Amino acid sequence: MKIQVGKPVTGNDLIGRDQELQELEQCIAMGQSVALIAPRRYGKTSLLLEIIRRSKQQNLFSFYLDLFSIPDLYDLAAEITKGVLSNRKLDFSIHQLKHQISDLMQNLQFRQEVEGSEFMLGFGQASANAWDLLRASLQLIETFSQKHKVQTVAVFDEFGDVGKLDGEQIVKLFRAELQLQASTICLFSGSYESVMSNTFVSPTAPFYRFARIFRVKSIDPGVFQKHLTSVFQQEGFEQPKPFAGQITRFTNGHPYYTQLLAQQALFHREQLSKADRSFQDLLSLSLDTEVNYCEKVWDEISAKHQEKQVVLELAKGNSSLYAVMDSRKINISRTVKRLLNSGLLEKANGAYSFTDPLLRYWIREKILKIPTPPP
Incomplete structure (x- = not known):
């Protein structure tokens, strides 16, 4: 039985999030943007990636962007542009967009898809203004959606990290460009309550009432216990249900730690599968990985x-x-x-x-x- 830790999961591997996914899908169906707020390691990225997977099944456009990994405005604009165009299966890299845009324009399909978006030529010009490129890339989300008569689900993970890129001005630009886009549905996520509140919740926030606030909680321990009991039964644990119950009571449904303890139990099944082994042994082994x-x-x-x-x-x-x-x-x-x-x-x-x-x-x-x- 495979249990992954620290890596986003989708599909059948995503346990205990049926209600959250249903609510997010309802928001998308209504054209409602959403801001997800939760501490790190609570599974926000898994929820976002699963929503993208389901959106693709409904033939919606979508793209995912992790702002934690974006070093500057120039790359932010390039990643948004690439994300939008990826919905038409245009195969190119950020390096090509930034350094070989003239070569890309020689491709007939590429040229047809980006017709009317000449701003992209700026990615190949050292004198290009990064703010102008970012503004145009945000506008591209809507124009591309309208061109193909389909809505786009735009996912901005760890949106609170825009602070490292001149956050206040970026947030204002995002709001100015996205608030009137009829074909764009935005999903934002963030790990810091204060940053996300100052961006979305406070009456003076730039995105106040732009997005529905969605606080991601821990997973129902009972759901996790049922799943882990089945896993431990298959792996030959002598008391699978009580052992699974100890894990979920300790973690209270915390996604990351529930999976970590379960994974450690499987790694050390010879040591921990016996009824006389203490739960303390599992905690000690798990703590070694997190010290x-x-x-x-x-x-x-x-x-x-x-x-x-x-x-x-x-x-x-x-x-x-x-x-x-x-x-x-x-x-x-x-x-x-x-x-x-x-x-x-x-x-x-x-x-x-x-x-x-x-x-x-x-x-x-x-x-x-x-x-x-x-x-």
Whole structure:
């Protein structure tokens, strides 16, 4: 049985997201743009790629762009242009678009498809203005859709990372060009609550009311448990259902960590498939793969005294911070808000908790030296 970790999945490999996919498909059918907000490792990219897969099945145009990987405005414009044209199966690279555009224009099919989009010649000119290219590439989404009489689903993953590219001006340009496009449906995603709120949620945000806000939650633990029970049964575990239940109770349906623990269980099936093995063994093996990540995050937390103190109290299990902390020395409300905006914490049913269950476990084990009871 194959379980992948850290890699987007689609189709039958995407577990427990039926409701989210149904809602996203309904939004697309209505022409409604959407902004997905969730911490990293919550499976946003898998949702986006599955929506693209389904959109193609409905003969819609689509393209996917990860802004995390875009180094500058010039490349952003080129990637949007390539994404749009890929819907007509035009086979070319970004390098060709940027350095061999004249050669591409010699191709009859290419020339016919881009007729009226002479701005692309600018990709081969050192003097071209990157802002003009970006504006024209955004306009191309709509004109290309209208030319072929089909809607386009434009996906901008990790949209919050536009900040590294002169974000405020880019966001304003995106809004100005996309808000009147009748044939374009945009799906944005971001991992940082504060950035996405300032872009989409706040009444003063550039994209205020442009997109429906869609907060991606963890997956129903019961759905994951049923799936993992089947996997462990096939792999010969002696107590597949209780073992699967321990995993999902610990992760609370966190997509990445549920798959990580399940994968580690399969990797070490000879050691862990016996009924007398403890869940602690699985946690220790899983933590070995994530220790560098946990140490990096802890270093970032430790650099800010007030955030460190709040995180430590929550890791201890103290949900009522005002009862255990001196609010005269620490601005608890402001500190918690920063941690929520960073995606480290989440609030549910009036209580704050870690979005990362393994990080909490690592802090308890390595920093606080407090044993964690089995789930």
